[in-house]
Amino acid sequence: MKTLDKIPVLSNAVVKKVHAKGTSLRRRLLDMGITQGCQVTKVRQAPLGDPIELNVRGYSLIIRNEDAMLIEVEC
Template sequence: MKTLREASVGETLKVRRLNGEGALKRRLMDMGLTNGCEVFVRKVAPLGDPVEITVRGYELSVRRSDAECIEVE
């Protein structure tokens, strides 16, 4: 399955699964990234870190390592 790190700018995707354990998974969920929510990829920094997304009506920057833990379709 595709991860958020592999997404292209301008894509709208649905979160299917959050990989990771404990504090990482809780932090992602606290930021609004839950199963079934839609995310829009706004920007990716030149070196790929961070990824800026729109989720639930607000902008969020996610580290590349955290974006690898978010499976999307």
């Protein structure tokens, strides 16, 4: 299983599944546009690795690595 935190910078991926446990975190990720089948580009990563900037549905989104680990993607 490849997760969003493992893909290299400036690469595209398609979200396969959001593995977030608990309704609040899952709802927050879905509300931000990270849904099954959407295309995500990892734009850049902070020097120490956390957080990461994504391009989702035409806008920039910054999430923590622990949240990115819960998003399964396909490159």
